[in-house]
Amino acid sequence: MHIFENENNSLSYDKIFLKSTSIANKRDEIKMIHEKKIDPPVPLNEIEKQLLSEVDKRKQALTKLLQDLVKIDSRNYSEKVYADKNKIMRFVENYLANSDIKTELYKVEFPFEAKVEEPYYLNLVANLFENKDDTDKNLRIKTKKIQFNGHLDTVPFNEERWAEGIAPLGGTIQGNKLYGRGACDMKSGVSCQIMAMKILKDIMKNNKITPKGDLQLWLTPDEETHGRYGSLYMVKNHLNVVNSDITIISESSAVSPLESPGFGVGEKGPQWLKFTFYGVAGHGSMPKAKSNALNKATRFMSMSKRKLKMPKGEAPLGKLDMIKTILKRYKLLDLFKLFKTVDTMRDPLDDDGMSLSSLFHSTFSFDKISAGTKVNVIPDQCELEVDFRVLPGINTQDLLTKIAEYCAKLNYRIQLPEEYENPQDQNEKISQRPIDVKLEILTIGQGSYEDPNVNHGEFIFNCFSAVYEVAPIYFFSSGFTDAGNMREAGMDNIFVFGPSGGNFHDANEYADIESLSNATKFYLLTAYRYLTS
Numbered sequence: 001m002h003i004f005e006n007e008n009n010s011l012s013y014d015k016i017f018l019k020s021t022s023i024a025n026k027r028d029e030i031k032m033i034h035e036k037k038i039d040p041p042v043p044l045n046e047i048e049k050q051l052l053s054e055v056d057k058r059k060q061a062l063t064k065l066l067q068d069l070v071k072i073d074s075r076n077y078s079e080k081v082y083a084d085k086n087k088i089m090r091f092v093e094n095y096l097a098n099s100d101i102k103t104e105l106y107k108v109e110f111p112f113e114a115k116v117e118e119p120y121y122l123n124l125v126a127n128l129f130e131n132k133d134d135t136d137k138n139l140r141i142k143t144k145k146i147q148f149n150g151h152l153d154t155v156p157f158n159e160e161r162w163a164e165g166i167a168p169l170g171g172t173i174q175g176n177k178l179y180g181r182g183a184c185d186m187k188s189g190v191s192c193q194i195m196a197m198k199i200l201k202d203i204m205k206n207n208k209i210t211p212k213g214d215l216q217l218w219l220t221p222d223e224e225t226h227g228r229y230g231s232l233y234m235v236k237n238h239l240n241v242v243n244s245d246i247t248i249i250s251e252s253s254a255v256s257p258l259e260s261p262g263f264g265v266g267e268k269g270p271q272w273l274k275f276t277f278y279g280v281a282g283h284g285s286m287p288k289a290k291s292n293a294l295n296k297a298t299r300f301m302s303m304s305k306r307k308l309k310m311p312k313g314e315a316p317l318g319k320l321d322m323i324k325t326i327l328k329r330y331k332l333l334d335l336f337k338l339f340k341t342v343d344t345m346r347d348p349l350d351d352d353g354m355s356l357s358s359l360f361h362s363t364f365s366f367d368k369i370s371a372g373t374k375v376n377v378i379p380d381q382c383e384l385e386v387d388f389r390v391l392p393g394i395n396t397q398d399l400l401t402k403i404a405e406y407c408a409k410l411n412y413r414i415q416l417p418e419e420y421e422n423p424q425d426q427n428e429k430i431s432q433r434p435i436d437v438k439l440e441i442l443t444i445g446q447g448s449y450e451d452p453n454v455n456h457g458e459f460i461f462n463c464f465s466a467v468y469e470v471a472p473i474y475f476f477s478s479g480f481t482d483a484g485n486m487r488e489a490g491m492d493n494i495f496v497f498g499p500s501g502g503n504f505h506d507a508n509e510y511a512d513i514e515s516l517s518n519a520t521k522f523y524l525l526t527a528y529r530y531l532t533s
Contacts, residue, residue, distance in 0.1 A: 033334045035259050040465040044525075051528060052467070052521045054199045062516055063178065065095070066191040067171035069152070070180035076153035076224045079443070082114035085221040088152045089122040092194065092219060096126050099198045106238060108221075108229040121221040121229040125241060128201055128215040144213025146530045147244035148197065148523065149482060150190035150251070151223030151230065154182035161507035168509075177510040184501025188511035189250025189519065192499060193217060196523035203528075211531040218242055223482050226270055226443040231482035235489035242486075246456050246530065247494045248523065251481050254500035254515065258329065260468045261519070263460070264496030266316050266449030267477040267484055268362070268389040271399055272442040275300070277382040278435060284376035293382040294371040296436060299410060300384070301366050308406040310362040311398040313391035316449040317476040319360060328471035358478040362390045362399075385442065389478060392447035397421065403439070412436035445480060448487040456493045463526040464497075467518055497522070 044052070055062075072088040093103050103126040110119035157168040166172050168181040178188075197217055204211060220230030227233070234242050254261040277300070279293030289295060317325075326335060364386055371382035390399060400420050407414040408424055413433040416422045417440070424430045451457075452474045461472035483494045500515035 033330070033338055035329045035470045036331070037469050038465060038471055040462065040469060042462040042466055044466050048466075048525060048528070051199075051203055052525060054203065055195070055517050055520045055524065058195060058199065059517060062191060062195045062520060063173075063513055065194065066178055066183065066188055066511060066516070067173070067180075069187040069191060070171040070178070070183050071169055073169055074153050074182065074221075075156050076222055077156055079222065079225040079228045080112045082110050082112070082116065082119045084116070085153050086120070086122050089124050089219065089221065092124055092152070092190075095194065096197075096217075099201060101126050101128060101197065101201060106234065106241075108233050110229070123221065123230055123234055124217070124219040126197070126217040128197055128217075129211050129213075144530060145216060145244045146213065146527055147216045147218055147242070147247045148193040148527075149218045149220070149247055149249045150186055150193060151220045151227075151482060152182075152187065152190060153220075153222050153224050154185065154187075155224050155505050157181045158507065163508050166508055173513070176513050178513055179508060179510045181509055183509050183511040184252050185504035185509070186251045186498060188501060188516060189252060189498035190219065192516055192520040193248075193250050193523050196520050196527065199520075199524055200527055209532065212533070213245075213531050215527045215531060216242075216244060220482055226272075226445055226480070227482055227485050231485040235485055235491070239489055239491075243491055245493060246460070246526075247483075247486065247491065248460075248526065249481050249483055249494065249496045250498040250519075250523070251496050252498040252501050252504065252511075253475075253496055254498075254512075255475060258326070258473075260329070260470050261497055261500065261515075262325075263452065263464075263472060263474040264477045264481065264483070265452045265474045265494075266392065267447065267480045267496075268391060269394070269445040269447035269484060270443055270480050271388040271390055271396060271445070273386050273388060273403075274440040274442050275384045275386065276438045276440070277384065278437065279380050279382075280378070281380035282378040284378060288378055293379045296412070297369060297371065297382040297384045300407075300412070300437070303410060304364070304406070307409050308364070309402055310364070311390065311394045311402055313362055313394045313447075315360040315391055315476055317359075317474075319356075322356070322359070322475065325473040325475065328473055358389075359476060362388070362394060363478070364388045389480075390447055392449050394447065396441075396444055400439070407437060414439055417441060445484050446488055448484050449476060450487065450492055450494065452495070459530070460495055460526065463529060464522055467521045467525055 069088065072091060074085045074088045075083055077083055089105065093105065096103055103124055106123040106125065108121045108123065110121060159168055162168055166179045170180055172179045194217065197215060200215060220227060222228060222230045253264050277293045277296040279296055280288060280291040282288050330338065366384065367387050368385035369382065372379040388399060397420055400416050401423055404414050404416060404422050404424050408427055408430050413424060413430050413436050415435050415438045464472045481496055483496055486494055499519035500512035501510055503509040
């Protein structure tokens, strides 16, 4: 692995990092460890085989669609910072219109200050068998609805960290990888669902097959900031539109080191909090160790590992559950080899390595800090943003209580939002102090989980096995998707499943091109079987 300093004297990575001999050898080693093949409980029939063969014929079109989506800038910075994602929504609208698939756009006004005259976001909903003319009256009777879902926004990027020749918005193809911001998270999954929808429409029309329900596509603009204008808005204002018998979210779910994707059936709740620390300004030549606001924040961070106790909770799927699940795919010895091999492939700056502990505990990560006005002026204010992820069953009051108790240990008085109880109010010593830190809620989401062995789980897993010919596995995720907002609104039968890729939220993000076909086949087969059975 090769690291060099660029002209700005900052660390960067070149193609040697991406194609180094050691990593290439490790990837070859992984490919030699195969998943255990099974006989599908419900194998493909001849008609279904012909149906899925259409995906192979459209591989080039599928790759081109993903490339086009990656090239459209849809970065999402904050729910309070407007960034235009309407261009990519309009692109999908036109793409579907060319296949005679009609869409409806749900407009959501942006309530904060913006540099454009009419700031708004769009949700796109397309129905395959709706809005038909008189010749298709028989298609108007609906008894079922299956829904595809995905988000089209991406996280920001630092272009300097991307390899030479790989632009974040370039859609560059090298070997079996298509690079670009959002390629993996999650424009690849959305591309597969769009293509599956197009193929299903063509096949059912050409063969005059009458569906017993509807296939719906719902795309959101802001999952990366927890969906204020997307999933949260729609479930609060148009739940009747998006509520479906089954929803499949096309987020990448090929969790390393798995070769074939698994199914996400639960996730932690994001509780994003902003802490503003207050101190006393002064001249930098006369340090104020205790009242420097930046020092207060760094002490808050440095002591947290030992003294900040997170609320107790139990993960829906424990370590033993995870091991049993993965052993459906791999032999035990091969599984040890996989984890060992993947851990040696990490970024040379990654001193933490691969850890699965975050799947079983509530966690926090210090991700953004800002303080000071000048090098010789002691800051009297410091802002720190923290990403808390809590297990299902832990509410916001539970978390804020633990934070207030921790601040008391540091002799900090904290001000919580007025709607929450503050245990420091009962602490006579702390309550007499001036406010050391103020807490502001940026985003609140609850952890969620649903048992995949009830309702439509068996049906979904049988469709997967028919395509991949390996055992289906499911997992609880440390991250969140729009599924959390859906479940909180009462929706169920939500499965997170998508094609493979890597480096999501990091430089040199990519989608695995070969994985696109099987993911598309799964979406296509699932919709076909559901609407014809």
